Amino acid sequence: MKINWFKYSAPMNFYPLAGKLIPLFWILAIALIALGLYWGFFKTADVLSDQKQYYRIIYVHVASAWMAMWLYAVMVAWAMVGLVFNTRLSFMMASATAITGTVMTVIALATGAIWGKTSWGTWWDWDPKLTSFLILLFVYIGYIALQSAIDDVRRSDKASALLALVGLALVPIIYYAVNCPDPNECASLHQESSLERVESNILIAMLITTLGFWMYSFATILMRVRTIILERERNTSWVSKLKEFNN
Amino acid sequence: MFSAFLLILKRDLLLAMRRRSEIFTVLFFFIVVISLFPLGISTEDQLLKQIAPGVVWVAALLASTLALDRLFSDDYEDGTLEQMTLTPVSLPIVVLAKMIAHWLLTGLPLVLISPLVGLFYHLPFESIKVMMLVLLLGTPVLSMLGAIAAALTLGLRGGGVLVSLLVLPLYIPVLVYGAGAISTSMVEGLSIQPYVLLLSAFMLLAIIFSPWATAAAIKISIE
Amino acid sequence: MMLEVKNLTCTRGDRELFSDLSFKLENSQLMRLEGTNGSGKTTLLRTLCGLFLADEGEILWDGVEIKKQDEAFRKELLYLGHQNAIKSDLTAYENLKLNCLMSGINVSQEQLMDALDTIGLFAFEDFPVRTLSQGQKRRVALAKLLLSKAKLWILDEPFVALDAAAVEQLQSIIAKHVESGGGVILTTHQEVPLTSGELVRISLNKEKTSHV
Numbered sequence: 311m312k313i314n315w316f317k318y319s320a321p322m323n324f325y326p327l328a329g330k331l332i333p334l335f336w337i338l339a340i341a342l343i344a345l346g347l348y349w350g351f352f353k354t355a356d357v358l359s360d361q362k363q364y365y366r367i368i369y370v371h372v373a374s375a376w377m378a379m380w381l382y383a384v385m386v387a388w389a390m391v392g393l394v395f396n397t398r399l400s401f402m403m404a405s406a407t408a409i410t411g412t413v414m415t416v417i418a419l420a421t422g423a424i425w426g427k428t429s430w431g432t433w434w435d436w437d438p439k440l441t442s443f444l445i446l447l448f449v450y451i452g453y454i455a456l457q458s459a460i461d462d463v464r465r466s467d468k469a470s471a472l473l474a475l476v477g478l479a480l481v482p483i484i485y486y487a488v489n490c491p492d493p494n495e496c497a498s499l500h501q502e503s504s505l506e507r508v509e510s511n512i513l514i515a516m517l518i519t520t521l522g523f524w525m526y527s528f529a530t531i532l533m534r535v536r537t538i539i540l541e542r543e544r545n546t547s548w549v550s551k552l553k554e555f556n557n
Numbered sequence: 558m559f560s561a562f563l564l565i566l567k568r569d570l571l572l573a574m575r576r577r578s579e580i581f582t583v584l585f586f587f588i589v590v591i592s593l594f595p596l597g598i599s600t601e602d603q604l605l606k607q608i609a610p611g612v613v614w615v616a617a618l619l620a621s622t623l624a625l626d627r628l629f630s631d632d633y634e635d636g637t638l639e640q641m642t643l644t645p646v647s648l649p650i651v652v653l654a655k656m657i658a659h660w661l662l663t664g665l666p667l668v669l670i671s672p673l674v675g676l677f678y679h680l681p682f683e684s685i686k687v688m689m690l691v692l693l694l695g696t697p698v699l700s701m702l703g704a705i706a707a708a709l710t711l712g713l714r715g716g717g718v719l720v721s722l723l724v725l726p727l728y729i730p731v732l733v734y735g736a737g738a739i740s741t742s743m744v745e746g747l748s749i750q751p752y753v754l755l756l757s758a759f760m761l762l763a764i765i766f767s768p769w770a771t772a773a774a775i776k777i778s779i780e
Numbered sequence: 781m782m783l784e785v786k787n788l789t790c791t792r793g794d795r796e797l798f799s800d801l802s803f804k805l806e807n808s809q810l811m812r813l814e815g816t817n818g819s820g821k822t823t824l825l826r827t828l829c830g831l832f833l834a835d836e837g838e839i840l841w842d843g844v845e846i847k848k849q850d851e852a853f854r855k856e857l858l859y860l861g862h863q864n865a866i867k868s869d870l871t872a873y874e875n876l877k878l879n880c881l882m883s884g885i886n887v888s889q890e891q892l893m894d895a896l897d898t899i900g901l902f903a904f905e906d907f908p909v910r911t912l913s914q915g916q917k918r919r920v921a922l923a924k925l926l927l928s929k930a931k932l933w934i935l936d937e938p939f940v941a942l943d944a945a946a947v948e949q950l951q952s953i954i955a956k957h958v959e960s961g962g963g964v965i966l967t968t969h970q971e972v973p974l975t976s977g978e979l980v981r982i983s984l985n986k987e988k989t990s991h992v
Contacts, residue, residue: 448726455722459713463793468777469709473723476705476770480727483759487730491737493751545794564881575869575908636863643829645855645884780832 319397321539322548328532335529342522346373350515364428367421368512373520374417377527378446381411385453386478389471399535401467402542404474405457406534410527412450419443438489445484449477463542561646562654569658572631583624584666590616591674602679609678610739613688614695614732617667621699622721624663625707628655628700629775633711639779648775649768656697656704656768664696680743687742687749694756695735701767702727708774731759782807782963783828783932788837790823797823798984801837805932808977810958811965815984821967822862824984825936828965829859841932855884858930860938864921868910872901872920875909879924887927895926900946914941922946925953933957935966 318324350369356362385407392400422440423433434440453470460466543549573580594612595605632638641651671692675685706723710716738752782805789799797820805811815821826832828839830846830853839846846853866875873892880887896905899919909917918941925933933954939947951972954964958977966972972979 445726445729448722452723452726455719456709459710459715459719465777465780469774472770472774472777473706473709477727479766480702480730483730484727487733491733492741493734493737493755494741494747542794561882561884564878568878571874572867572869631867634863635867636861636865637867639831639861639863640859640865640879641882642831643854643857643859644882645851646882647851 319399321399321402321543322546324399325536325539328536332529332532332536335525335532339522339525339529342518342525344522346515346517346519346522349518350512354511354515355509361429364425367425367428369516369519371418371421371425372516373523374414374421375443376520377523378411378414378418378443380524381407381414381527382446382450382474382478382481385411386474389474392467393471393475398467398542399539401471402535402538403531404471405454405467406531406538407527408450408453408457409534410530412447412454413530414523414527415443415447415450419447441488442485445488446481449481453477558646558650561644562650565641565651565654566658569655570661573658573662579627580662580666583620583663584670586623587616587620587667588670588673590619591677595677605678606680606743607740609674609680609684610688610736611732612678613671613674613692613739614736617692617696617735618699618725618728618732619721620667621663621696621703622724623717624659625700625703625720625724626717627663628659628704628707629711630707630716633779638711638775642776642779648772652704652708652771652775653764653768656701656771659704660697660700664700667696668692680739684739684742688739690753691735691738691756694753694760695731698731698756698759698763699728701763701771704771705767705774708771708778711775711778731756734759782841783965784840784843785828786838786840788824788827788839789835790820790827790832791835792820792823799836801984803980803982805963805965805980806978807961807963808958809963809980810954810972810974810977811963811980811982812972813965813967813982813984815967819984821984822936825859825934825965825967826861829857829934830854831859856931857934858883858925858928858932859934859936860921860925861936862940864917866909866917866920869908871906871908872896872912872916872923873905875920876923876927879921880927883924883928883930885927885929891927895923896920898926898949899923900949915943915946918942919946922950922953925950925957931962933962933964933966935964935968937967939968939970 318327347369350366354366385404388400388404388407391397392404419440422443426435426440427433453474456473457466457470460469540549549555591612594608598604598608629638632641642648644651668689671688672685674680675682675688680688703720703724706720706727709723710719713719734752734755738749738756741747741749741752784804786802788801790797801824803811813821813824823832827834830839841849841853841856865879867878870878873896876892876896877887880892893905896902899922901916901919901923904912904916909920912920922938935954938950938954942950947970951970954966954972955975955977958964959975
């Protein structure tokens with residue numbers, strides 16, 4: 311059996327599909343986040359190495375940080391699809407993703423600051439990870455600012471897509487620069503992943519919460535895409551036939 | 558192709574020569590920003606030496622961002638940019654020529670005036686040399702990265718502020734290694750070679766990729 | 781045959797300007813594009829140049845899509861838009877010279893001066909364009925027509941801001957181009973009498989507007 315994937319690349323067909331998927335993603339999001347947080351708060355050790363209860367912010371912090379980075383990649387992927395195939399829906403997906411990505415970055419920064427206050431005694435520290443996220447936030451904001459500054463939809467889509475691509479090309483270099491400001495010291499950049507040392511219980515809770523955040527992102531992105539579709543296609547006949555507007 | 562490149566380069570320089578005051582505007586902006594920091598922070602010798610590398614680069618970043626506005630907007634407004642995309646010459650070549658002209662007019666003067674910063678901030682002679690070298694390598698990168706953002710924001714209201722928002726985060730690597738090199742040069746026994754190599758690499762990458770990205774951005778903007 | 785347009789559809793924002801437009805432009809033809817304000821004349825001209833991307837349809841030059849030929853097509857094309865594309869800080873002479881060189885036309889100083897004289901800018905060659913009048917600025921831009929070797933001219937309102945003498949002159953320049961086998965597409969409210977060749981009219985007005 312052949313499924314016609316291109317059918318859903320048309321906003322007209324995607325709109326009702328997204329409408330059906332949104333409740334599903336909301337349910338999954340709430341269930342997974344609740345499960346992940348329950349597991350994290352009640353089924354894991356009270357102390358992680360030298361950190362006490364407050365380390366539990368990790369479940370929100372890590373999940374949002376992962377999503378913030380992942381969503382940037384998703385956004386660029388949509389932007390690229392849009393530039394190559396010139397499909398309207400991909401650009402709409404890219405711009406919807408940007409907002410959720412920005413929200414995730416802000417959550418990651420805020421929880422990072424709270425964690426920093428409890429463990430290092432300071433809200434902000436210019437450590438490479440926090441700094442990288444601050445720059446990620448700037449890049450997201452630049453994308454959104456450019457998009458909203460251009461009135462013509464087609465130009466705004468393409469211009470911001472190109473900016474996202476340029477951002478992606480530069481992000482590794484910026485990351486390197488932030489992590490290794492002194493090339494005399496770190497000839498070999500080697501960041502040890504701390505994941506393997508984490509207790510499996512904590513890891514499971516973290517992964518479940520992340521999955522929940524993921525579902526939340528799906529839900530909000532689809533909701534936003536539906537709004538964008540309505541806004542951009544308001545003059546088409548299929549929108550005027552929608553039962554939402556015909557009561 | 559090379560003759561077309563030279564043609565555009567000469568044209569942009571000729572145009573700038575007819576309006577010389579604009580070159581000096583950027584230059585004086587740079588000098589003014591440089592002289593604000595000692596007044597705002599401290600005129601103490603040691604501290605000035607310490608902040609000089611960061612200050613000179615932040616000032617260079619701001620000056621080159623301000624200058625970006627001039628890169629394409631005049632040609633965009635009078636329709637010349639549109640004509641340029643219709644010439645038989647490929648657009649990235651045109652763009653590269655314009656970038657280089659722009660750097661010669663706004664980047665190179667900063668490099669040449671930078672010894673003045675050395676005097677203001679009591680830098681040793683050795684550091685002044687390093688500062689000129691890294692500015693020479695870094696400012697072209699600023700012009701070329703900035704060109705992409707300048708092309709994307711053509712004709713937009715409040716384009717100048719938007720350009721700064723878009724490019725300043727992208728300038729971070731140049732800032733980090735540019736300033737790092739000057740700081741390192743003030744410490745005995747440390748080599749500045751890695752910094753110089755990294756900045757050179759950035760410049761090469763920028764020369765290769767940014768004309769294409771900028772050309773694509775121009776095509777999007779004039780559509 | 782020179783230019784062929786097949787099923788062209790263009791939209792601006794969410795407004796459809798024209799759809800399913802097809803026509804051909806042969807050698808020695810002048811095409812006059814008609815339409816009310818906002819009917820998409822300028823957009824059509826820009827689309828034909830490759831400046832604007834059509835939503836649907838294709839544009840062929842010598843049987844090959846213009847997207848695919850790029851430089852080969854641009855060598856054959858001369859486009860004059862609403863804007864004059866001249867620099868106010870340069871003189872008329874410098875402007876014309878640069879415009880020609882950028883389009884890959886190699887011209888001598890005499891040819892340039894001749895062209896400027898013919899177009900009615902005698903003794904104004906060395907003034908910065910800034911000091912010239914609107915009509916004179918337009919003439920500087922139009923002088924390129926005299927030197928261009930392009931086969932296809934696309935002119936957007938070329939008669940705007942010109943006085944009677946200049947209008948007549950431009951009419952004869954266009955007629956000469958058509959006579960020598962070139963093609964012209966233009967938008968104008970001015971009649972262009974031809975010495976030879978054929979006049980084609982295309983209207984972008986939608987049926988709706990006719991019964992207003």
